[in-house]
Amino acid sequence: MPNCLTKKFCYLCVLLLLNSVDAFAQEPIKLKVAVAANFAKPLASINRSFIENNRAKQLDIVLVNGSSGALFAQISHGAQFDAFFSADKARPEQLVKRGLADKHYIYARGAxxxxxxxxxxxxxxxxxxxxxxxxxxxxxxxxxxxxxxxxxxxxxxxxxxxxxxxxxxxxxxxxxxxxxxxxxxxxxxxxxxxxxxxxxxxxxxxxxxxxxxxxxxxxxxxLDANSYPAIEQSVVFFDSNDRNRQAIIDLYKRFILDKDTQMAIEKLGYLTKD
Amino acid sequence: MAIFTQAEWAAIFLSLKLSLYTTAILLVIGVPLAWYLARYQGRFQSVAQAMIALPLVLPPTVLGFYLLVLFSPQSSLGQLWFTLSGEQLAFSFSGLLIGSIIYSLPFTLQPLINGFKQYHQSYQDVATSLGFTFIHQFLNVILPMCKPAIITAAALTFAHTMGEFGVVLMIGGNIPTETQVISIALYEHVELLDYQSAHKLSLILLVFSMIWLTVLYRFNRQNYSWA
Structure with a gap:
């Protein structure tokens, strides 16, 4: 009988140990963001501020940089991203129409x-x-x-x-x-x-x-902003089934559309939205 | 309804032209170079082999990037070319041709070196004993005996250039009739989600490559018996 108890105690120890290892090994949430080439550099600096502001959370943002057309084609064919910063409004609109995202938001006006x-x-x-x-x-x-x-x-x-x-x-x-x-x-x-x-x-x-x-x-x-068609740049955020991930995506969305971030974007070489 | 648009025909024609020029130039450079390398036993043999094989393993973007830097009018090559021809190398057909020649070099040299290596010294000794000069030997004995290797080299170079993409993407600038080859036109169709046009051009390349390689392998099966 005492032998059996020792065995149970050992199992318990192993379980606790595994649990604690798991807690330490918990991987940071990695957001995968597709971004049009013109906004890749500004977004990298904006993302750094976002990560600094949310230091408590384990998160990492990976940027996938390309032309809006190429990224749109990838997303339309099932590429998994958490957000897509397009250089135009038409492609995010298309994604909303196709039911791949709920809404698109203008985040910058290109100059x-x-x-x-x-x-x-x-x-x-x-x-x-x-x-x-x-x-x-x-x-x-x-x-x-x-x-x-x-x-x-x-x-x-x-x-x-x-x-x-x-x-x-x-x-x-x-x-x-x-x-x-x-x-x-x-x-x-x-x-x-x-x-x-x-x-x-x-x-x-x-x-x-x-x-x-x-x-x-x-x-x-x-060039004078009125001398060429407006370059309205829209972003879409994609929902996740994972609750923790969805919370981070919501936080990220709020951060991007926040007034301070919008001002920072303008300073990085974009026109005011209105 | 026309099968291809004017721009697509131009891209097909341009790819054929680029492949033809690349193959012709590479054969002229490749035959003597491969003959020399097939016999070269010096201490730089491995370095020479590595240099020839380099375009096989190197991403085309690396080559394209360096060519773009090299072709710029600020570089000596770019300046020299501009003085001689009055046009710049980047975004021109001549630039693409230089890129293709470098990138397809292993496809010409490898079969040629292998072919020349199989040409035994004894054949050369017999030809010499019959009083053939080297040029006479090369034209009348060596080249005919190595014909399968030469055809393989030419066919592989041609096919490889037809499908060239990475280098052209880097140094081409997508100019219709000048640098927009089939693969670039195809890439543009895919990015524009115009899959019908993309299918047409893909099919052309697929069918061409398949037929080309089948004919080549059939030819080689019949002709490699002498070795």
């Missing part, structure tokens, strides 16, 4: 900038004025006087909203300019094309140019 490579175009007489139209006038003069066709880069208009905005701007403002049009799959890749010196001009997002470690030997022109 388009022209970046000029001064190692390829001569920028000696770059105007000192802060006004965009003066700078644009200079650029027009430079481009039309230039003997060789400029190489102009934009994100693929069919896939990326920034590309679509850039294309509309070009059609309206440079109907007679002859140029070589290079399209990148997303705006991050366009940034690399420009940064490596392979483009004369690129239509980049303002958020890409606010970083101080930005492109060398280049000048930027902030």
């Amino acid at each position: 388009l900038n022209l970046a000029i490579n001064c190692q390829r175009l001569t920028c000696n007489d770059w105007p000192n004025s802060a006004k965009s139209n003066v700078k644009l006038q200079w650029l027009n003069q430079t481009l039309f006087q230039n003997r060789k066709q400029p190489v102009i880069g934009l994100a693929n208009p069919k896939l990326a909203p920034y590309g679509n905005a850039a294309n509309s701007w070009m059609v309206k403002n440079w109907p007679e300019l002859e140029f070589k049009k290079v399209t990148a799959n997303n705006i991050s890749k366009l940034y690399h094309y420009f940064d490596n010196g392979n483009l004369d001009i690129a239509f980049l997002s303002r958020s890409q140019l606010t970083d101080s470690s930005g492109i060398k030997h280049s000048y930027h022109i902030a």
Whole structure:
């Protein structure tokens, strides 16, 4: 009989030990967030603040970066994400229509900038004025006087909203300019094309140019927000069956849509939403 | 209803053109290089072998990234090319061709080196004893005997270039009729959720590759008997 008791005691100890090991080994909740290329860098810094603000909770956020079109295609075919930050409104709207998400929220309004490579175009007489139209006038003069066709880069208009905005701007403002049009799959890749010196001009997002470690030997022109179709960027959050996970997703949603976060997003190179 | 749009025909034609040019250039470079390497026994043999095999294991994005940097007008190669041709290498057909030549190099060299290795010294001795000069031997004895290896090299290089994607994605810039090859057009269709067009282009590549490889293997079965 005493032997049996010892055995039971041993089982109990083992069970307790396993339980405590399990408690220690509890993995942090990992949110998987799909993000359009233009917002990847800003979102990484926003996520850091979110994790710092919620230090008590074990959580980790993994960003999956791509063009809105590619990410939308993946989500439509069952890719599991907790949120999707698109560069447009149309794709999140589609996901809501298809019943994959409840609602979409506009989290930012994209701003388009022209970046000029001064190692390829001569920028000696770059105007000192802060006004965009003066700078644009200079650029027009430079481009039309230039003997060789400029190489102009934009994100693929069919896939990326920034590309679509850039294309509309070009059609309206440079109907007679002859140029070589290079399209990148997303705006991050366009940034690399420009940064490596392979483009004369690129239509980049303002958020890409606010970083101080930005492109060398280049000048930027902030384009008037009314001169191209609005780039309204929407986010959708996907529900989870797991209660703990759902609580974190709700917390994350509240954080993203919070006034302070919205102000932080604007500071990172986006326009005010209204 | 037309099977393919004008842009798709342009992409198909461009892929064929790129494959043809790459294969022709690689055969011209590859045959003498493979002959030399098949006989090379020096201490850098393993380094040479590794360099040839490198594009097989290296992600195309690595190659594409370095080519993009190298092609930039700020680099000496980019500058030299611009002075000579008046156009830049990145986002041009010439740029794609250079990328394809590097990326498909192992597909040309490996079969050629294997073929040349099977050509025994005794054949060469007999030819020399008959008074053949090396050039005469190479053109009339070595090349005909290694014909299956040369055809394999050409066929693999052509097929590999037809399906090239990663390098083109990095250095192409998706310009219709200039750098938009089949795989890039296909990728764009998939991203736009235009699956019907994507199916058409995929099917073309699938059927072409299958027929191409079947013919190649059948040919090789008949012709490798001499070795």
